[in-house]
Amino acid sequence: xxxxxxxxxxxxxxxxxxxxxxxxxxxxxxxxxxxxxxxxxxxxxxxxxxxxxxxxxxxxxxxxxxxxxxxxxxxxxxxxxxxxxxxxxxxxxxxxxxxxxxxxxxxxxxxxxxxxxxxxxx
Amino acid sequence: xxxxxxxxxxxxxxxxxxxxxxxxxxxxxxxxxxxxxxxxxxxxxxxxxxxxxxxxxxxxxxxxxxxxxxxxxxxxxxxxxxxxxxxxxxxxxxxxxxxxxxxxxxx
Numbered sequence: 001x002x003x004x005x006x007x008x009x010x011x012x013x014x015x016x017x018x019x020x021x022x023x024x025x026x027x028x029x030x031x032x033x034x035x036x037x038x039x040x041x042x043x044x045x046x047x048x049x050x051x052x053x054x055x056x057x058x059x060x061x062x063x064x065x066x067x068x069x070x071x072x073x074x075x076x077x078x079x080x081x082x083x084x085x086x087x088x089x090x091x092x093x094x095x096x097x098x099x100x101x102x103x104x105x106x107x108x109x110x111x112x113x114x115x116x117x118x119x120x121x122x
Numbered sequence: 123x124x125x126x127x128x129x130x131x132x133x134x135x136x137x138x139x140x141x142x143x144x145x146x147x148x149x150x151x152x153x154x155x156x157x158x159x160x161x162x163x164x165x166x167x168x169x170x171x172x173x174x175x176x177x178x179x180x181x182x183x184x185x186x187x188x189x190x191x192x193x194x195x196x197x198x199x200x201x202x203x204x205x206x207x208x209x210x211x212x213x214x215x216x217x218x219x220x221x222x223x224x225x226x227x228x229x
Contacts, residue, residue, distance in 0.1 A: 044209065061216075
């Protein structure tokens with residue numbers, strides 16, 4: 001069974017940093033692209049960043065480019081999101097997701113974690 | 123960015139009815155369209171990918187269709203467990219974008 005378990009969320013002040021982690025199990029982590037998707041309270045879904053199965057390619061939405069860094073450790077089956085210079089508009093539940101196709105970075109999000117809430121507030 | 127216009131924003135239907143939800147893309151997305159179901163307090167669950175392919179384990183009363191810029195999700199024979207919010211996602215090009223969601227209420 002595919003499992004994605006996020007951690008690292010919480011309350012953080014504007015301008016500060018936070019790092020999210022996602023522990024993956026139930027599949028060969030190094031074979032799949034991974035992504036972070038967020039959802040602001042009572043709002044819709046927003047793609048944040050994607051990383052290829054081998055970590056060689058990354059993609060970001062414009063509003064987080066230069067502030068967020070997606071990375072992965074295939075030996076630990078763990079995905080990360082380093083978030084710097086946080087803003088109030090980054091407040092959301094952050095979901096770790098796995099792509100649907102083996103060794104293809106692009107494509108739909110087939111599996112989702114339970115999410116971790118990040119609140120940016122003074 | 124590709125805009126996804128989803129309609130309706132909400133709908134109310136009875137058990138056993140059939141409903142459809144639409145997503146209109148601002149440009150051709152070449153069938154790179156997925157549908158998700160989200161229940162309150164839960165993470166989204168994949169229903170359909172590549173416009174019409176049913177995800178493993180999803181009941182066959184869910185189906186997807188469309189091409190080019192117009193896509194739809196159809197739910198046959200509504201069951202009580204289908205009450206949820208439904209989102210479409212275009213995964214044709216970055217930034218991937220979601221529809222605003224359709225809240226389905228069962229009467």
